[in-house]
Amino acid sequence: MRRFSWFNATALTAGFAFLYIPMIILVIYSFNESRLVTVWAGFSTHWYGELFRDQAFLDAAWVTLRVAFVSSTIATILGTMAAYVLVRGGKFMGRTLFSGMIYAPLVMPEVITGLSLLLLFISIGLDRGIFTIILAHTTFSMCYVSVVVSSRLVSFDRSVEEAALDLGCTPFDAFRSVTLPLIAPAVIAGWLLAFTLSLDDLVIASFTAGPSATTLPIKIFSSVRLGVSPEINALSTILILIVTIGVISASLVSKRRIVQQQRDEQMAEQAQQ
């Protein structure tokens, strides 16, 4: 093992300090007794209680969750279908154009996506509210799902699908009983990605949200403009906690799967001897 030098230690500390000091400060101040954000006045969970009594925040959180859930689900279905057709559909007119176009929204500035959606909703006379946010989020997260799913489709053995057809499946049955279970990890990853993207989107949501529906990022942003309140710190700490739990459990699950796979392969080799 290489020796842990002073240079390494400094680089590591500096890097992680850069990443995590802002968040640590935020977490610490969420337990601050004082109403003034910058003055420490002792430990308290007062602001967490306050947060759960604030109906406006709770409403916004509920809207955000609903939007994220519905839009990521629709985006996953549409994105998976698009990926399947583009990867497996064979050669058809304009295929290269289509596969380029599906990735374009990835690099499109969010302001432009938001503005164009706003113009569309106004021109067709659609009232802005939770429905328009869902539409907008589906639109931009669909291409992320399609990227994730198509990379999985490209990498797996085409002959497995052919075997299903050969054994009597109709193309749809083959997709349902063979392709879908095999790309499921990518589909789930795509859904999670879409869900997270929708959760923290501020720009597109603020273009497409109406007075009837406000998402949490919009709510946080607008209340911070009036001054940072300890309530926001508490809310952010909860969000950090949720994300941390999610990331750690996902990596634990995948690590356990890898260990299991290795054990299985060893067993197979022993069985051969």
Place this chain on the structure above:
Amino acid sequence: MKPAAKPAEFAPWLDPNETPLIRFDGVTKRFGDFTAIDNIDLKIYRKEFYALLGPSGCGKTTLMRMLAGFETPTEGTITIGGQDMKGIPPNRREVNMMFQSYALFPHLTVWDNIAFGLKRSKMGKEEIPERVKEMLRLTRLEKFAKRKPHQISGGQRQRVALARSLAKAPKLLLLDEPLGALDAKLRQQTQFELMDIQEKTGTTFVIVTHDQEEAMTVASRVAVMDNGKVIQVDTPARIYETPNSVYVADFIGDVNLITGNATLKDEGLAALSWAEGQPEIIGTAGEGLSAGNATFVIRPEKVAISAERPEGMNNVVQGRIHDIAYLGNISTYHVALPDGTMMKAQAANNRRLSRRSFTWEDEVWLSWTDTAGLVLAR
């Protein structure tokens, strides 16, 4: 090892009353500008073990994929059991395929892999477990029914793939390089298992391979392919002993090739003058040979090697041993003829090494009978 248990009289292709199971009539397949299959006619009979043999890119896999229904011919017709296969998708053909990569379903157990096709057939729900058990028995996989594909070894995976493709009792089983991923010893053993299973089930097998030894071992007939064309279709023995072209002779096994000028003689023989000051070589005239440019082909094991000039033979040449390849059971002698041509002769090592009669740089005589070699048109 058991000899191939195929009865000698199995030769439906010689019977004019027999109707073939599979017919290719003028089948051509093009991918853009590339012609993968070039106007092929084939007849494959019931219960045959038919091998498509050729180098990679010769079109053998395309041919097989057209039988399975994954590719459609650009021109011509394919009939299976008298039915034109045009427009019939893979799932409605009584044909199953064993894939080169095995293509097992990784998310299903061995049992479910084998039952997969049965669940999609007309077979009753109560009969499926019985049939799966039968297949597991046939391929000796009973112990592994509950395992997933990644929990078994390569050889076992190969047998699962075979069991899965045989489960629906197809009219025709296609095998795409079925033994390519196995090591040499397991391969040989599996070849005999395949022949055994083919005979037990009475299924028609079509196998694609680039390994000539494998094709010779398992097949009742071999079709040698090159560049999208079928060059020769015949039994392994006839392919080896009477190749119809230099390509086939050279592709199958080891061969000596001598080019020269042929003249036709009586009794189906031909003479080849091949070098200044050397006597003519006598050999069996190949089909459709005419006087002129020709190639003499002879297998190394048909060339005898001796220290003294043999008496009463027409084909005798002298040379010097250039190299000896000792293979254990046999040795191949590379002998340089006076004009520089290299000729290979094979001799069985029925004596121990210490008493072997020839060594490097020895002057030796090579000889062969009048009918041992073939004179083929070039």
